[in-house]
Amino acid sequence: MTAPSYSTYFKRLATFHRPYKKRLALAFLGMVVTAATEPLVAYIFKILLDHGFVEKPTFPLWMVPVAVVGAFVARGASTFLTTYMTNWVSTRVLNTLRRQMFSRLLNVPIDFHATYTVGRVINSIMFEVQQIIDMISKLFTSIVRCVLTVIGLLAYMLYISWSLTIVALVLMPLMMVVVRTTGKRLKKLNKDALNVNAQLTQVIEETTRAQQVIKIFGGQDYEKKRFEASADHLRQFSMRLTTTFAATVPVTQIMTACAMSVMIMMALIQSSHNQITVGGFISFFTAMIALLAPLKQLAEVNGPLQRGMAAAEAVFTLIDSQVERSDGKELDQRARGKIDLVDVSFSYPGQEAKALDGINLSVEPGETIAFVGMSGGGKSTLVNLIPGFYALSAGQILLDGEPIETISLTSLRAQIAMVSQNVILFDDTIAANIAYGDSTPHRGRIEAAAKAAYLTDMIASLPDGLETQVGDNGSRLSGGQRQRLAMARAIYKDAPILILDEATSALDSESERAVQAALDKLMEGRTTFVIAHRLSTIERASRIVVLSSGRIVEVGTHDELLEKQGAYANLYRLQFSNEAANVET
Numbered sequence: 001m002t003a004p005s006y007s008t009y010f011k012r013l014a015t016f017h018r019p020y021k022k023r024l025a026l027a028f029l030g031m032v033v034t035a036a037t038e039p040l041v042a043y044i045f046k047i048l049l050d051h052g053f054v055e056k057p058t059f060p061l062w063m064v065p066v067a068v069v070g071a072f073v074a075r076g077a078s079t080f081l082t083t084y085m086t087n088w089v090s091t092r093v094l095n096t097l098r099r100q101m102f103s104r105l106l107n108v109p110i111d112f113h114a115t116y117t118v119g120r121v122i123n124s125i126m127f128e129v130q131q132i133i134d135m136i137s138k139l140f141t142s143i144v145r146c147v148l149t150v151i152g153l154l155a156y157m158l159y160i161s162w163s164l165t166i167v168a169l170v171l172m173p174l175m176m177v178v179v180r181t182t183g184k185r186l187k188k189l190n191k192d193a194l195n196v197n198a199q200l201t202q203v204i205e206e207t208t209r210a211q212q213v214i215k216i217f218g219g220q221d222y223e224k225k226r227f228e229a230s231a232d233h234l235r236q237f238s239m240r241l242t243t244t245f246a247a248t249v250p251v252t253q254i255m256t257a258c259a260m261s262v263m264i265m266m267a268l269i270q271s272s273h274n275q276i277t278v279g280g281f282i283s284f285f286t287a288m289i290a291l292l293a294p295l296k297q298l299a300e301v302n303g304p305l306q307r308g309m310a311a312a313e314a315v316f317t318l319i320d321s322q323v324e325r326s327d328g329k330e331l332d333q334r335a336r337g338k339i340d341l342v343d344v345s346f347s348y349p350g351q352e353a354k355a356l357d358g359i360n361l362s363v364e365p366g367e368t369i370a371f372v373g374m375s376g377g378g379k380s381t382l383v384n385l386i387p388g389f390y391a392l393s394a395g396q397i398l399l400d401g402e403p404i405e406t407i408s409l410t411s412l413r414a415q416i417a418m419v420s421q422n423v424i425l426f427d428d429t430i431a432a433n434i435a436y437g438d439s440t441p442h443r444g445r446i447e448a449a450a451k452a453a454y455l456t457d458m459i460a461s462l463p464d465g466l467e468t469q470v471g472d473n474g475s476r477l478s479g480g481q482r483q484r485l486a487m488a489r490a491i492y493k494d495a496p497i498l499i500l501d502e503a504t505s506a507l508d509s510e511s512e513r514a515v516q517a518a519l520d521k522l523m524e525g526r527t528t529f530v531i532a533h534r535l536s537t538i539e540r541a542s543r544i545v546v547l548s549s550g551r552i553v554e555v556g557t558h559d560e561l562l563e564k565q566g567a568y569a570n571l572y573r574l575q576f577s578n579e580a581a582n583v584e585t
Contacts, residue, residue, distance in 0.1 A: 009312045013136060016096055020089040027089070028144065030082035035148035037075040038290050039156035082145065086137055094133045100319050101125050107323040110389045111349050116318070119202025124318050127201075128194060128311035135308020142301050146294035153287045153294075160284040189244065193237040194310050200230040241303070324388075328408035335415040336400050337365040337496040337527035339386065344395035346385060355381045356550045359395070365496075368528040370538035372571060373547040379531045382547070383499050386529065387416050417490035421502030423482045425474035430459060431466040433474075434488045445492055452522065453488035455481070491522055498528040535572050544568060 017024060105121065157165040207214065207223050214223055264285075344359040356378045363369050371379040384390060385397060388409050397404045404412055425433050434449050435441035446466065450459055458481055462468040474482040487503060500519070520540075532538045539558040546554035546567045553567050561568035 009309060009316065012316065013093075013132070013312070016093045017089060017136075020092065023085045023089055024140075027082045027085035027140070030078040030080075030085070031141070031145040031148055033078035034075055034082065034145055035152045037071050037078075038149050039152045039287060040071050082141060086141055090133045090137050093136070094129060097129045097132065097315060097319075098125055101129065101315065104319055104321055104323065108321050109324050110384075112321060114349070116321075117198070117202050119200075119205050120198040121318070122205065123194070123198040123201045124314050127197065128314045131304075131307050131311035132315060135304045135311070138301060138304040139308075142297045146297050149294045150291060150298075153291045157284055157287050157291075160287075189237060189241050189306075193234065193241060194314055196230065196234045196237055200227070200234055203227050203230050324409055325405075326408070328406055328411070330408055331411045331415070335496050337415075338398075338400050339363040339497070339527060340396075340398040340401075341382075342396045342398065344382075344385065344392060344397060346381060346390060346393045348390075354393070354550050356385075359550075359552060361545065361552065361555075363527055363529075365527055366525050367542040368523055368530060368540075370530045370532060370541035370544045371547055372532070372535060372538070372544060372568065373553075374571075376549075377547040378550040379547055380501055381550075383501060383529050383531060386497070386499065387413050387418070415495055416497045416499060417493040417495040418499040419483075419486050419490045419501065419503040423474065423486045425470055425477075425482060425485060427469065427472050429464075429467045429469055430455075430462075430485065433470060433485055434466075434492050436489055437493070449488040449492035452491045453484045455484050455488055458484075487519070496526055498523060498526050500528065500530045500532075502531055502533060535575055546571075 101124065105125075108116075154165060203223070203226050207227070214220060339361075340363070341359050341361040344356055345354055346356040347354050359382065361369070371382060373379055381390075385392060386404075388404055391405075399407060399412065399415070426436065430450070431441065431443075431446050434446050450456060450466070459465050459468075468476075470476055470482075470485070474485065477485065483503065490498065503519070530538055530541060538544060541558070543555055544558060544561055545552055546561070548567065554561055554564065556564070556568075562572065
């Protein structure tokens with residue numbers, strides 16, 4: 001697949017700027033005025049030398065300060081107008097790009113994060129998009145203003161002496177050759193540098209998140225080496241970029257100096273033949289000197305351009321990422337909760353081996369189905385298919401007789417509450433975490449959910465009660481409190497289908513008994529899928545499904561499966577023999 005061209009990216013970026021065309025027009029007007037002041041200053045020098053430094057000036061002396069001050073006041077005002085309007089537009093475009101990226105991030109499939117690391121996402125949203133804005137600002141202000149200035153100065157120089165101006169024009173194609181030569185290398189270096197920067201961001205993110213693991217396992221030196229290696233790698237790319245970019249400027253300046261030498265010699269010859277006045281020569285030379293600054297800025301645009309294009313590729317790749325399906329009908333009422341799995345098979349993207357193979361299971365409304373088995377058997381994979389986190393490789397999952405593929409994901413997931421062993425909490429209040437997703441939270445329901453999850457005593461001991469901030473991912477709470485808070489969130493949702501994936505794994509025995517009582521009440525009348533490591537917590541399940549290597553090997557009640565003396569009985573004996581050994585120890 002051919003990579004998009006620069007013109008494609010510029011067209012897309014232009015659509016973001018179109019709503020602000022009036023302000024951009026004002027910025028452009030400021031550039032025109034700024035560009036016009038450059039030849040005006042040179043013209044003032046010509047008038048002063050040819051008509052002022054004589055026996056009697058041919059103009060009133062008060063016009064000198066008025067003209068000089070007026071020119072620079074106009075220049076300052078126009079520069080301010082351009083800078084303000086450009087920044088006003090660029091900050092809004094920046095927010096628009098970030099909103100689109102964040103919105104897309106909320107709607108990508110779960111497997112997106114298998115290839116797009118957290119560091120890469122953060123890097124794209126925070127840093128790469130900023131480089132695009134820097135590029136646009138640099139291009140708009142530098143290129144447009146510099147081109148206008150160059151045009152104005154060249155027009156004035158042609159007015160003074162066309163022959164001298166022709167020599168100056170030789171600079172243009174030579175500079176383009178230099179810029180084109182360095183452009184390809186800058187593009188590749190910038191793209192590689194962005195990847196290295198994302199790796200460094202990932203190291204920082206992981207180190208910040210894994211402080212306990214790093215400290216308990218003594219990983220400080222390892223993490224320091226990882227950081228220093230990534231930082232040094234980034235420094236090397238930075239130096240390569242600087243070397244390539246910096247080489248453009250002196251080459252351009254040397255070419256300009258050569259052209260200036262030729263022009264001075266020609267001016268001296270013309271002056272000896274009275275073809276140019278002293279004022280005209282000084283004015284031309286002033287304009288030529290003034291021409292160096294915009295030409296230098298035009299040469300320097302190549303660096304931000306290549307960085308911006310590399311960043312644009314990364315940003316638009318994220319914006320264009322495939323999203324979850326948005327089709328399907330909306331359910332007009334609360335689901336009964338009947339779930340049927342018909343010949344369900346599933347393989348993770350990029351893997352040939354089947355995580356699930358030929359699963360058939362019919363679950364009636366209100367049943368509690370427990371999945372057990374050794375790690376890697378497919379328990380978590382199976383329950384993740386029910387909310388549509390992954391698309392089936394084969395077979396169907398039916399909700400009340402309707403294939404879940406025909407139901408909109410929003411409507412499907414509205415029927416499901418989930419508590420995972422990996423508790424996710426937000427840096428907000430306890431109340432906000434319990435009522436998460438509800439745009440109009442009900443205080444009474446929040447309190448009832450907290451009570452059902454046995455959080456009342458804990459909340460009462462906090463100075464701000466339900467309004468207490470829980471910290472980053474609930475860092476201010478214990479493991480058991482965090483899991484009960486996640487359970488309260490599921491209770492608050494009051495969905496007809498409940499998924500409990502090792503929901504009591506972080507609770508001590510006393511807390512587990514208390515929460516299990518709340519769960520028993522919560523599961524009444526709801527279709528519940530339970531994954532539990534401790535088999536004692538699922539003895540009262542309607543049915544227990546034993547999974548091994550992605551297949552169902554046994555189905556039955558606790559007593560039935562023990563009588564079979566099969567896989568479940570072996571797991572049960574193994575677990576309780578280990579517990580007994582631990583108690584004796």
